[in-house]
Amino acid sequence: MLVIGLIREGKVPSDNRVALTPGQCKWLVKHFSGLSILVQSSPHRCFSDEEYRQAGIEVTEDLSACDVLFGIKEVPVNMLIDNKIYFFFSHTKKKQAYNQPLMHAMVDRHITLIDYECLEHKDGQRIIGFGFFAGIVGAHNGIMAYGNRTGAYQLGRVREVHDYRELIHTYFGMKLPNIKIAVTGTGRVAHGILEIMNLLDVQEAEPAEYLRQEFDYPVYVHLKGTDLYHNRQNGTYDRTEFHTHPDSYECVFNQYLAHTDILMNGIYWDQQIPRLFSMEDLQRPDFRLQTIADITDDKNGSVPCNLGDATIESPVYGVDKRTGAKTVPYLPGSVDVIAVGNLPNELPRDASKFFGEQLIKYVLDDVRKGGSALIEKATILQKGQLTPGFMYLSDYAAH
Numbered sequence: 001m002l003v004i005g006l007i008r009e010g011k012v013p014s015d016n017r018v019a020l021t022p023g024q025c026k027w028l029v030k031h032f033s034g035l036s037i038l039v040q041s042s043p044h045r046c047f048s049d050e051e052y053r054q055a056g057i058e059v060t061e062d063l064s065a066c067d068v069l070f071g072i073k074e075v076p077v078n079m080l081i082d083n084k085i086y087f088f089f090s091h092t093k094k095k096q097a098y099n100q101p102l103m104h105a106m107v108d109r110h111i112t113l114i115d116y117e118c119l120e121h122k123d124g125q126r127i128i129g130f131g132f133f134a135g136i137v138g139a140h141n142g143i144m145a146y147g148n149r150t151g152a153y154q155l156g157r158v159r160e161v162h163d164y165r166e167l168i169h170t171y172f173g174m175k176l177p178n179i180k181i182a183v184t185g186t187g188r189v190a191h192g193i194l195e196i197m198n199l200l201d202v203q204e205a206e207p208a209e210y211l212r213q214e215f216d217y218p219v220y221v222h223l224k225g226t227d228l229y230h231n232r233q234n235g236t237y238d239r240t241e242f243h244t245h246p247d248s249y250e251c252v253f254n255q256y257l258a259h260t261d262i263l264m265n266g267i268y269w270d271q272q273i274p275r276l277f278s279m280e281d282l283q284r285p286d287f288r289l290q291t292i293a294d295i296t297d298d299k300n301g302s303v304p305c306n307l308g309d310a311t312i313e314s315p316v317y318g319v320d321k322r323t324g325a326k327t328v329p330y331l332p333g334s335v336d337v338i339a340v341g342n343l344p345n346e347l348p349r350d351a352s353k354f355f356g357e358q359l360i361k362y363v364l365d366d367v368r369k370g371g372s373a374l375i376e377k378a379t380i381l382q383k384g385q386l387t388p389g390f391m392y393l394s395d396y397a398a399h
């Protein structure tokens with residue numbers, strides 16, 4: 001018998017997503033004998049307690065009978081149950097200082113931690129994540145902010161619709177002006193952005209023609225690694241080399257600055273990777289960007305004028321092109337930035353469903369079998385001890 005528990009999210013502000021929807025729980029219990037699921041009651045979850053009950057799933061406060069617990073965000077220290085096996089996004093693998101107390105508590109309390117972020121296919125591609133719906137919401141917000149700035153059209157907020165299906169309905173009959181949009185990245189976020197481009201009937205243009213001409217319909221250009229980065233020595237792009245030695249590469253995005261109204265940024269970024277442009281570029285007379293949806297959302301990262309997270313309540317801020325200072329949105333002489341770190345929370349029912357599908361497809365069988373190489377590789381702590389692949393966290397985990 002395996003008892004799975006879905007924990008209540010305890011991080012503040014509280015996250016409304018969940019690892020398995022009521023429908024998925026019902027399906028799992030029906031199809032797998034020996035599997036049962038308990039759901040911890042929550043007032044914030046995008047699926048109500050009642051929806052789980054109606055699916056035949058027990059809602060309770062006490063998860064002590066569970067073998068494996070699934071959450072989304074970091075579990076507050078006071079909610080950890082000793083000796084349990086947890087799956088969640090711990091944000092500890094880069095030694096994030098703000099989660100060190102959580103790491104210490106998990107060590108002390110003999111927790112086994114399997115981090116979703118570390119579940120990878122053999123070639124290193126991540127198996128599970130919310131990026132697709134971040135791309136959907138981020139791209140919508142970018143288009144919405146451009147409409148608010150220019151007054152060309154009006155688009156409502158994603159969080160006001162019930163689900164993705166209803167969002168799609170809001171696009172019917174909508175006609176965008178002849179804008180040019182640059183989309184960066186090739187992962188899940190980029191796929192979500194491209195989905196919105198297709199739904200809004202924005203046509204794809206090849207990089208050369210995008211740079212050469214104006215169009216009498218809206219267009220986007222999809223910029224992949226090879227379009228964005230060139231080896232400083234020989235001008236080529238090799239994906240593996242770029243991933244291992246990004247510092248030998250330069251970014252060639254600045255040629256798009258004079259030809260782009262909206263940037264939708266979905267690339268992976270770290271400190272060694274060159275930025276898309278510089279703060280000084282904001283002052284270029286030909287700097288055309290009016291709106292930047294920085295879905296990647298690294299503060300002062302690939303988008304240097306990302307001056308920090310905004311919130312779902314107030315997602316857009318301006319950046320004064322002359323001073324680089326944060327302003328209210330939509331002012332003349334500024335560029336609008338949308339940088340929100342929890343975009344999928346605007347569409348939580350669909351994002352949770354998509355997440356649960358990936359979990360069922362790629363991970364739950366291994367959990368039922370009691371483990372696998374995949375799970376082992378993503379296990380940061382085993383009963384409170386760092387596993388061999390994560391020994392580099394020793395100084396961070398020690399106290």
Ligand SMILES: NC(=O)c1ccc[n+]([C@@H]2O[C@H](COP(=O)([O-])OP(=O)(O)OC[C@H]3O[C@@H](n4cnc5c(N)ncnc54)[C@H](O)[C@@H]3O)[C@@H](O)[C@H]2O)c1
Binds near residue numbers: 129188189343344
């Ligand atoms: N704002 C939000 O709410 C939100 C939500 C989800 C993801 N994100 C962020 O968006 C970014 C993209 O996420 P995603 O889900 O598309 O990721 P993904 O894992 O699906 O894709 C990442 C892409 O980057 C490439 N990549 C992987 N490792 C790399 C490396 N070391 N150097 C260069 N490129 C590398 C991969 O080949 C892949 O094409 C990430 O920074 C992620 O944290 C933001």
